[in-house]
Amino acid sequence: MDRIKAEQRVSELNELLGNYGHAYYVLDNPMVPDAVYDQLLNELIQLETLYPDLVFPDSPTQRIGGAPISNFEKVTHDRPMLSLSNVFGEDDLREFDKRVRNGAGEKIEYVCELKIDGLAVSLIYENGKFVRGATRGDGRVGEDITVNLRTIRSIPLKLKEPVSLEVRGEVFMPKKSFHKLNEERGENGEEVFANPRNAAAGSLRQLDPKIAANRNLDVFIYGIGGDAENYGLDEHNESLNYLQKLGFKTNSERKVCHSVEEVLAYIETWTEKRGNLSYEIDGIVIKVNSFLQQQELGFTAKSPKWATAYKFPAEEVMTNLIDIELSVGRTGAVTPTAILDPVSVAGTTVQRASLHNEDLIKEKDIRIGDKVIIRKAGDIIPEVVRAMIELRTGDEEPFRMPENCPACDAELVRIEGEVVLRCVNPKCPAQITEGLIHFVSRNAMNIEGLGEKVIEQLYQEQLIADIADIYKLTKDQLLELDRMGEKSASNLIAAIDASRSNSMERLLFGLGIRHVGEKAARILSEHFGSMEKLMDAPLEELTAIHEIGDKMADAIVTYFDSEEVRALVERLAAENVNLSYTGKRVQVEAGSNAFAGKKIVLTGKLEQLTRSEATERIEAMGGKLSGSVSKKTDLLIAGEEAGSKLDKALDLKIEVWNEQQLIEELNK
Structure with a gap:
């Protein structure tokens, strides 16, 4: 680079890095990730090394950090x-x-x-x-x-x-x-x-x-x-x-x-x-x-x-957004996904990243062709943080969500109070396959060997149309699939058979009822004991259960009101799939011990019990664990280094125990 071009680039970098540094050090609101800042700073250092007379007093290389804000002395x-x-x-x-x-x-x-x-x-x-x-x-x-x-x-x-x-x-x-x-x-x-x-x-x-x-x-x-x-x-x-x-x-x-x-x-x-x-x-x-x-x-x-x-390798990096694709989930939610030039983020190569919904794309003004900042949310899921609007060339294209489902062409709708667009066609093939994949997943029916690719093949070959069809599969049918050998087919049939005896909460979670997660499925299964009783439960009984809110209760009633759903459950029963809760049911009379019927919060570090052991034993004695302290809290159990929850409990005059008191009561 000749001196004239170098001087122009140094001026650009000084201004750009000055803006980024002010946002980072003074406003606590970084405009770019550290990796991008470091990349531009290294470019400036190289140019200043090449042309020492271009090192100006206000260069970011000549200072240690940003100026202090004026709110404090x-x-x-x-x-x-x-x-x-x-x-x-x-x-x-x-x-x-x-x-x-x-x-x-x-x-x-x-x-x-x-x-x-x-x-x-x-x-x-x-x-x-x-x-x-x-x-x-x-x-x-x-x-x-x-x-x-x-x-x-x-x-x-x-x-x-x-x-x-x-x-x-x-x-x-x-x-x-x-x-x-x-x-x-x-x-x-x-x-x-x-x-x-x-x-x-x-x-x-x-x-x-x-x-x-x-x-x-x-x-x-x-x-x-x-x-x-x-x-x-x-x-x-x-x-x-x-x-x-x-x-x-x-x-x-x-x-x-x-x-x-x-x-x-x-x-x-x-x-x-x-x-x-x-x-x-x-x-x-x-x-x-x-x-x-x-x-x-x-x-x-x-x-x-x-x-x-x-x-460390950058957890936030810059790359090119070359397209936006749409996927349809098991609940009909249509999710936009960014297709990227491959880039390494936190040690893995990323080519796709979540854009969440149409509103987020509009809010962040993300366009096809943009240079974008990518990070891994929670070190796992890649997502687009922002578009580098200042680096646009004018060739970028705004994105528009379609009016129809990309999988079945049904009209997309936006349910009141939600930000996502949904396909409400119950026959949508994308929703059906996603529902099947969820049903066999580890936290649901846990059918090992029945992964996403196998499910997609079975559906495309019309060997399964819903979850009940999984239990009709034969070894000969499986052997017709790509890359399915004799041993794999036998192991898969055995895994399907083993899943028939799962306790009710796995099946309930696997059904994919909106708002019903793993914990709610366990609570419902423990309360009702059988799928038949849950299916006939009125709204009032559901909302009376601890941790089952109005929205979840309404979703459960609506789901089981469907004749198709009831027919599906009957078909599962005909295939000898267990519909009852086989875990340990807790039946403790209020007042029979210090925990029964009480809302309890654990905080701090326990020395003699693990957090999960303490939770399990308290729940077995009828206690209800909560993650936050409120006026409805009956008891706080405080371990070492208890923090703000302890302070709040003391302010609210809630009873507080140490770990030794907890153990003494558990051992009575």
Whole structure:
């Protein structure tokens, strides 16, 4: 690239990255994922390296972060909170290792730590007492958020020793808290947070500390802000142990590594295991362990030379949306799906991503031909986050939902109160096959070997038309299918036969009644005991059952009012499919023990029982478990590290037990 074109591109990148940085650091509302920002920043660095005279004072490469917002008092850090350089693969990491060894000698130890995806903070303690906390801000000036940090239970207000020091850490929101918060905001019609990092940042910047207190934030302390040698410490790992001794929460998953190979093995381990954590991480931090070697290596203008951050493969990436296809689900919902240029997201190749519904496409102004941002929702389901409107060429085409079903050509309708379009034709082949696939799935009738491809073949060959036909299949019919051998056919017939004896709740869930999930199917089956009694149950009896609401009850009555459905159930019975509940039925008189008929909430960490064991035993004694505390709650059982639920229970004067009281009552 010649200098004239380079100057023009540098100007474009400065403006674009400036806008993205302002949205990310100041407004807590990122416009693009980190991977896109890093890609553009690396392009700018390369151009500035090639043409040093194009490095301007306002370039994003010349600053550590964004300016602080004005809502809180400004705080100047005694020492800048520098950012870390990034490496994106094995070659980059080995190059970092080479630079370290050239600067500090061949004998190097690294401390590897999980890179928490949260908000960096500084905490000041005087004589062992917490006196001030601040955000990182632009690295030199942050915001005083002491009142909000005091609400985080894992931040000690008094240390175990009367020392004066500054520590630095990462405030984050656990995954469960994040999902709960977004559910509540969605129900209240509020905008949901994009990810736990932004939820944590938004919570800490609330002017009302009560809001922060209810967000269940947490923290990991990752270092001392001043000279750790003043406390008789020689190594970073030693300093973390010292901080833990003082009462700080540090991350126990760290590891001291003696070679770059050990570092790479640690990275590989956590690349695979990160989904099992209760909090989000976006990489691994690698630091030279020796403070003396850290001093020898020194700093650049914006980052230490003795540390770096290995960034995981992007969980949000940019690609091209080349088309939008429609699929019809078992309930008739027509769902648009984005067809993409293949792209790697969180370690897997993605070519399709959910667009959810027509309203979302219009709201986000997503068009065929757009460059779009893709992420994996919950690390599993790819979805389109947004269109890169600023990168449009004018050739993009707006998408219009059809008026007729793509599978059967019946007119699509929008039911009042719903955002999806539906095909209401009961003979729609797409709905029938999707219903069959659901019926045989693991959580329904669990017929192993009867997968999606086999179901589609059986339906296309007219060997099955509904779920009852599955039980009429013969081995000879199965052998006519593609890729179906003698052994596979025999195993499949055996699996179909075994499913006949499933308890009623599996069959009920497999029928695919709207709004009836696995839990509701179990509750209904346990209550009525047989399909016959459930089919004849009036609306009033259904709504009287705990956790069965009006909408679900109405759907059940409507479903079983159909003569076709009743005929289907009779055909299942004729094929010797069990229609009764064979599990353990709970029949406990109210008042016969401390749990019977009571609404109970479990919170915190239990030491002697698992959460599922406690739930099962309480329900067996007639208790009803709930996930939230309200005025209707009768009892809260609080384990270790109980949080906001305990506070709310105390405010409402609800009876509270510890785990030992729970065990004593269970063993009576």
